Amino acid sequence: MQTTLTEQRLIGLARTLTRVRADSPFYRGLIPDGDIGPDDAPGLLRQLPWLDPAGWASVREQLRTSTFDGIATGFTNGTSGTPKAFYSTEAERAALRSSRVGDGRRRLQLVGFNHGAVVGLDLAGEGDFVPLLSMAYFDLAADLIANGSADGSRIRVLAGTARQIKDLTLHMQQRFGDISGFGIDSLEVGREFLSRGWESRLREWWGAEIDVVYGFSELRMCNALKCRTCAHHHFPPSCVAEVVDPADPDRYVPLGGRGSLLVTALYPYVEFEPRIRYRPGDLVQLAAQACPKWGEPGFLPLGREAHCVASGEQGGFVTTADCVSTFADLPQVAVSPRHLYPDADQRHYEAGSPRFKIVDEADGPAVRVELRFDPQVWPQEAQAVADAARKSLPAGVRVILHGPGQLEDVTLV
Template sequence: MQPTLTEQRLIGLARTLTRAREGSPFYRELIPAGEIRPDNAPAILRRLPQLDPDGWSSARAQLRSTSTDSIVTGFTNGTSGVPKAFCSTEAERTALRSSRLDDGRRRLHLAGISHGAVVGLDLAEEGDFVPLLSMRYADMAADLIANGTADGARIRVLVGTTRHIKILTLHMLQRFGDLSAFGIETVEVGRDFLSPTWESRLRTWWGADIECVYGFSELRMCNARKCRTCAHHHFPPSCVAEVVDPADPDRYVPLGGRGSLLVTALYPYVEFEPRIRYRPGDMVEIAPHPCPEWGEPGFLPLGREAHCVTTGRSGEYLTPSDYVSVLADLPQVAVAFDHLYPDTDQRHYEAGNPRFKLVDNGAGPEVHVELRFDPLVWPRQAEEVAAAVRAAVPTDVRVLLYGPDRLHKPILV
């Protein structure tokens, strides 16, 4: 009988912990002697320390669990921070390539120039890469979609972050008007939040399926796609996920709850530098019920832990995902202007993400929102925004509105 997805994870976890104990000086002293089986692996995992990016980096030399033979260095994407170097073995790369679903469709990746993880390690599907560093590059990407590649192939899948996809989409609408005739079958939106209205716009404009992907460039084997059945994200069998209470990391969050994400990438997808109970700093919400298709409960990304605040009622959390949808679809709200695009004009200003942040200065949660106009000059229009924001989440929260360029350090969603 074919093992269930959960059983596959437990088998992989037992094998991963065994290899880490054998090869890593860091884990040799932490993982007890004796056989590690699928039934006892979760208990062993829970006794291991959590490692955030800084802790992982400081312990990196001791974590390594195999020789340096066939090591290749790549770089993370840099879409949510400074690009970081990471290493991989041939076994890891082979495992990733063998698990990849190659549907034969040509892809266009709207990657930044630091996306060495994609190009250097050959871990992406066959495709083309155009870093959207300026609108000149947007023209290059548009020409590829409109005219095909040098070898005569047609682009069928468009891949990028929310911001990249919006920029190229609006640019092409200006150039061509109708986009549905170019034959794009899927638009894959990674990492950033995509509001329901923008998802509908992209689907209509491109005449394509929209796929939302959550993941990490240094842990590509842990990328999670949004399920069409339950509308939640699911991790693949190549990793194990845990969700813990940020205030009490030893306590698991129940179904339907919100907490901090821990990921353990399984061998052989991560061999040289294992990441066990890695805490990337993201909040998620577990689905209240298992998915009929996957047999496991999925999750919803909520944003960075550092950008969330508590409501003061039973430790409930307010997160960027609670507000990004309503703010992204209000034309009165200012959007982030990415300075990587210095020649972008006002036609492309809609391509950014809403400028806001959640704050708690001791007097309760507040949401700070930047408008495109001065709320003192247009008080009625400003109050309409405040009312929409208050209605977005059923909890007491103050709404503070700012004029253009007055909001200090808005979050990047």
Template sequence: METLDHAIAKSPFYRHHLGAFRHQVKSVDDLGLLPTIGKEHLARHGLEMRTSKAFPIRFGISSGSTWGDFRPSEPVDSLSSLVDPAISFQTLQEMEAMRHIQQRLFSQDSGDKDLILQIISASHGIRYETSEDGYIHTPLESPFHYAHIKRLLRTQFDFDGYHPRIQNVAGGLNSIKLLSELIRHDPEREKLDLQLERVLVYGHHLTRFWNRRLEEIFACPVLNIYGISEMSGATGFQCGCGSFHMPPFIIPEVISLDQTCRPVTQGVGELVLTALVPFTEYQPLIRYRTDDVVLQNDACPQVPDMGILPLGKKTKTIQGSDYILPSFLLDEVLEKVPWVPKKIAEKFAVFFNSQPYGQPIYTVNHRPEKRLPVEILIACNTPDRPSASEQARVVAEAGEKLLRLDGSKVNQPLIELIVT
């Protein structure tokens, strides 16, 4: 395999980490014979993973959704508890390959390239980069930023070879939610005259509720993307079967959630990804454990490759002896409940009449010794506590999201809801 030979020959880390296993790997089917790497390797050995000392065009750090801010084993009481994030790299050649693929994806209807408004966020990976083909980068972290975005969306540009209007908006789900709510409450909404063809969201689970809401506000299809910021090109779009499919230069595997790391061919496990050259040459990632819990789906009628349905981060997923409660699916239940508090952007709260739009706020504890081992704690955000029947309805809906490790449903009560 070219990717493996390239990494072992030119990367000090992989020469030590994989050199002894090279003779065992004859094809892609043998990847499972290699040891995995994780975020701890990327943080500690990221520089050693490089295959060149040439200056890259892009520096990035791991996103907060993947790593969190503090080490879980230490109290969050000082700067000494901060995690040690990893730095990832990308070369100009790798970026150009990605640009070509992305523009082919966006600009299918005519010879003109699409203009893409990319909302960047410091809470979902930080990248320092040159301009990208057709991309207009902007933050959304103050009211002025929103005014800037409005101006961009209604401007008629005249760049050679590009559509005159922005037709695509892309960003992390929370940023896109924020933008949609600003537009929804904007008294000048009609003057925007949006001419969008698609909105692309990533970073968090896009629920059916928010998919419908975003499509209504933006008046165009909303495409859900799965990806990890550490790996260039590790981006999968959700297809009609409901699952996500990785591009052909990314090899997905699923391994068990326990320490054995055995291959999982059906059901629930942790996603492991390998990026192939030439799309990832500078800093190879071979059998990289994403910390993402996924459900496999190999029954897609359109794409023969393995499909995955992300269920949430492994560290945020409750796992029993033979069942799990995925955080993404629990969000799907709780985000619709009005008395469950939601995260909001404080700087914009005045524009929303304090209507929350963000992720639901709750705590889940696992108590294996209890008859109802899954405890969901919610601090009610309304003056009146929800009725017993309303709480029972939430428990029932949350219970429907429990999964066996083989992907089947759990048909027994395991959840206790505590509202304070």
């Protein structure tokens, strides 16, 4: 009889808890003696403390399960901050390699959501890697897609963050015009929010499928692919996820609810520095029912907890996802170009993220939005933005419109 995805997770969780109890000084006194089976694992997990990035770093030495012999050092790519060092064992790297099912298609990785894969995990053989550090690299990536790799094979999968793929797409359209004939059949978009408008554009312009991936630097084996059946994200069998009340992590949220994500990466994918009940700081929304394909509910990313504000509606929060879905495809809303390339010009402006900021004011939550024009000069166009927000955002959330350059400290996605 074939095991379900949930059963695989529980088997892995029991093995992980057994392992860290024996080898990690931090967990040795927190997990009671005795055999740990799949049925026992969820209750034991729930009794363990959760650790955020600061808490995890403070007890890092006690978390480790072995000595540094045979340990490889890698670094995250720094897409969301300063690159961080991480360590991995050969068992971790072997588990990651064996779990990756190649489909024979040549890939072009723009170095985004597979954090640290090139530098530390021996996974660089799966395709070409081009970091978009300057416009010269844009041309290099464009030439690879248009002409093929050095061995004559053609790129079939383009992978990177939403911003990287949008930037490269506009660059290639300016160089070649129609890009649908280059043979790209899949875009793997990771880490950032992709609006419905941009998802539709990318699908039409490239003539390709869109695969959206959610992940984080600290948990490189826990990237969650958006399911084409239920349109929610599912973590792979290498981890277990919990969704808890941000104000009371001992309480799980119900199906369809919103809450903080806790992730446990399973042995042997994380061996040397275990992350158990790790709270990366992201809000998610659980699906209202189980996915018919995978037999368990998926989730939707909502944004960083620090960028969201509590409200009395919509599961208790106004989130980055709410605002992106409301404002990202409105042409009246200004965008942040976020140029990372020294020789870039305004050609990629439209690939930027909508300029907004969620604030908790004295009379309740509000969203401040920057327009491309002065709302006093163009009142009807500004009213269209307010009307769209009223239909989409949680009830009672005020929308405050600003003219160009008037909104500081926007939420970047």
